[in-house]
Amino acid sequence: MSPSAWVENRPTAGRRALDWREVWRYRELVAFLALRDIRVRYKQAAFGMLWALAQPLAGLLVFTLVFDRLAGVPSDGVPYPLFVLVGMTFWTLFSGGLSAATASLVANSSLVTKVYFPRVAAPLASVLPRLVDLSVTLVLLALLLAVTGTLPGPQVLLLPLVVLWAVGLAFGVGLTLATVQVRFRDAHHALTLMVQLWLYASPVAYPSSLVPAEWRWAYALNPVAGLLDSARWVLLDTRPPAAPVLVSLAVTGLLLVLGVRVFAAGERRFADVI
């Protein structure tokens, strides 16, 4: 930007789009906000990063006990603990990112009301620390895979794409909910309930193959279903996801577009109503 260029502030007429080039100019801020969240989370915590394992491991224990031992739920031909750990890992990545993105504006309200920055930097920065948790869990997973001799196929190279999918989904839904939460703190309570229900509506503790064939397409409307099927295929070499995964991908895309639209529309009034 040349120093002589005017920067204007005038009322928005019509629809607004997010200025991604500006977000790129503010990449250092995004990085510092993400770094802050990581540092703050693990400061003065005796077990530090090991806490990233808490949620997946707790899920592993409970679900193995209830769904595997008691209910005898099938697990697509891989050991149930591995099956559920992959499910929990990606579920945690998604739900954690979603919660963080939803809270991001309100949590940074002093920034929103006191300085200018592209507002989308806040939700963007808030989902990044989840990748640290993810990598800790992936290390544990790699150990378990090595111990049990389960080797993933060459499709493991697609892992970054699956991670991107989970983060993108969390970000997209988070953008919408963050916008709502600026105005209505109810969003927080609604989110807690929603995440709880969503967990059981997704194939975390059970395989999506349990869903009757004629319902698979409808079931894939839950984008997490396609996400988890893909994650298991990539990491555990289960059956490759069938055609309904495209529905999940499309829904993810739609949610992302919706989130960006809603956020862009609300963005200019955040400082007034937060």
Place this chain on the structure above:
Amino acid sequence: MTNAIEVEGLGKRYRLGEGLASGTLRDAVSDGVARALRRGGRSRDEAADVWALRDVDLAVPQGASLGIVGRNGAGKSTLLKVLARITEPTVGVSRTRGAVGSLLEVGTGFHPELTGRENVFLNAAVLGMPRAVVAARLDDIVDFSGIGRFLDTPVKRYSSGMYLRLAFAVAAHVDADVLLVDEVLAVGDAEFQRRCLGRMEDLGRSGRTVVFISHNLDAVLRLCSTALWLDGGRVRGVGRTADVVDDYLREATPDAGRRSFAEDPDSPVSLLGIDVREADGGSAGRLRREEPFVVEVDLGVRERVPGLDLAVSVETLNGVRLLDEALSDTAQSGPGPLAGPGRHRVSLTLPPLLMPGEYLVNVWAGTTYETLVWEHGAARLRLEGSHQARPDRLLAAQGVWTVTAAAPR
């Protein structure tokens, strides 16, 4: 000269209830239903609208420093927020040229769990400074703050003074073409404030455009070449700082220095009126700290009271009595003219001892044996001017200094 800031026909409307952040979905739903039931659906209650800014036009040349004065709620902060693009105007447009640094509060984004060093980088990123620039200036920032070896301590262990000094040190090293500063000088001790003012003067000299809001008119006078007076969201005056501040003070100070009282039928002596004004007869109600002022008391005496005396005392708003002057101090012995019946006007001229601020003027009349009149807070006294960077003292005695060459003792 080119402008760094231009504002045209700017208006900012808030709806009451909005921004209170207490909005719940339930309220919104019930409001929506209520609106839908009303005819026309969209007819909004105009009374619920507040224009924080209205019809504001402004141009600030590059390198100029503009002070914004006005009462609380006059729209000063809203104007800065629009200039900084934190919020969008309802009508009109504002333009800025170059990088804008907004210092609306010190330590924006500071996190107590992070160390001083981490917070410096975070805060600088928030203020739009590239990491490389901060790294190059880190020593300067640390020097300015005086934090020294506590740089790697979490700021939650800092004293509040250290915290503010570090936060301001970062702010003071922001390198922007346009700096928007809101009342940040209200923090820190006198010495630190002085350094901050100096730093802002440097910035102004180096060609930065500075917009500065402060209730400290002293600082505005010192830093700003031009000033803008906002009142109820509208521009009341703009121009040379001294003129604008003068106009603002004349209006902002209500005429509480002059009051009348009803006669007390049960007492032989009543306070009838009081007037506090500058000794040279300047405008009532607005007193300059460096001028002598006069307290004029009208006393009604119905029947002769032997030994009647009158005293005027001045105290701070929190009740510290600074002066208590009695007519008898000047000791005309014998029955003074005050003792006889009639309406007397007694005036007391006081030298410029008091620091700027608000004071209560009390009137006492009586004899050695009884109090006949006691009017606490008979008038309010407001002194304007400079506290000369020593805001903590109450009196300035204007003592006489001499400096001579000294032989060794």
